[in-house]
Amino acid sequence: MQDSWDKSINFLKMSVEVERKFLCNADTRKALEQIGAVCVGQRQFQDQYFDTPMFDLTLRNMWLRKRNKECWELKCEAVDGTEEMSRQQTRAVSMCTQYKEITSLHEIQLRLKEVLKTNSDCEANSLQEDECWLGEMNLVPFAEFITERWSYTLEEDGVQVDLDRADFGYSVGEIEVLVPEGGNVKSALEKIERTAQKLGLTGNQRVDGKMNVYLQRNHPEHYAKLLSNNII
Numbered sequence: 145m146q147d148s149w150d151k152s153i154n155f156l157k158m159s160v161e162v163e164r165k166f167l168c169n170a171d172t173r174k175a176l177e178q179i180g181a182v183c184v185g186q187r188q189f190q191d192q193y194f195d196t197p198m199f200d201l202t203l204r205n206m207w208l209r210k211r212n213k214e215c216w217e218l219k220c221e222a223v224d225g226t227e228e229m230s231r232q233q234t235r236a237v238s239m240c241t242q243y244k245e246i247t248s249l250h251e252i253q254l255r256l257k258e259v260l261k262t263n264s265d266c267e268a269n270s271l272q273e274d275e276c277w278l279g280e281m282n283l284v285p286f287a288e289f290i291t292e293r294w295s296y297t298l299e300e301d302g303v304q305v306d307l308d309r310a311d312f313g314y315s316v317g318e319i320e321v322l323v324p325e326g327g328n329v330k331s332a333l334e335k336i337e338r339t340a341q342k343l344g345l346t347g348n349q350r351v352d353g354k355m356n357v358y359l360q361r362n363h364p365e366h367y368a369k370l371l372s373n374n375i376i
């Protein structure tokens with residue numbers, strides 16, 4: 145009982161990534177510089193996403209990935225719909241996604257065991273190549289791609305803008321704020337909305353992320369299922 149309570153508390157303590165995607169083009173970098181954004185780097189990374197053959201994780205809106213063959217991350221939906229919101233706040237929420245991020249491999253394995261109801265005895269091991277837990281939980285890669293990313297920071301406290309180009313021919317921008325445990329998600333949404341306005345983003349439709357486009361092209365049946373379950 146105590147164990148499961150501790151796990152729930154740990155889950156609530158994860159930081160939340162609040163993010164709004166937008167379509168970018170050749171003028172986006174100029175627009176960012178005009179609003180005072182500073183380019184803080186360009187890098188490339190490879191992402192591999194894992195799920196069971198029946199997609200038990202993504203159908204629960206949980207996204208398990210390994211970046212650059214070493215960094216594990218589990219993103220799980222985190223929506224706090226309990227507060228009363230103005231119409232403008234509701235709009236800001238509808239344009240953004242909110243995901244809890246778990247980066248400790250041990251925490252990830254605990255969460256996965258709970259969700260997949262497996263009894264894997266394989267624990268996080270200091271040897272990266274020892275990944276018997278993946279097999280025990282029946283997790284296999286279902287997506288793999290490389291992203292080239294240009295990152296910008298803004299004067300607006302804690303706002304980062306990333307411009308991504310995936311190797312399968314899709315580009316997307318994202319305005320994001322990382323909210324630490326117990327932090328103010330509403331203020332993050334406001335910062336994102338202000339940044340979007342400064343960049344002249346007028347659309348009121350959510351923009352597809354890289355994974356949405358990857359799934360449309362490579363796993364159309366699963367994409368349709370996620371869509372009909374309102375997951376993407």
Ligand code: V4E
Pocket residue numbers: 163165207219241243291318350351352353354355356375376
């Ligand atoms: C949450 C999620 C996925 C995991 C990766 O998400 P994302 O932040 O888009 O990737 P990336 O490369 O920018 O990661 P970062 O470097 O910021 O950590 S894959 C699919 N989803 C769900 C999802 C959704 N439901 N709607 C939208 C617009 N995007 C993603």
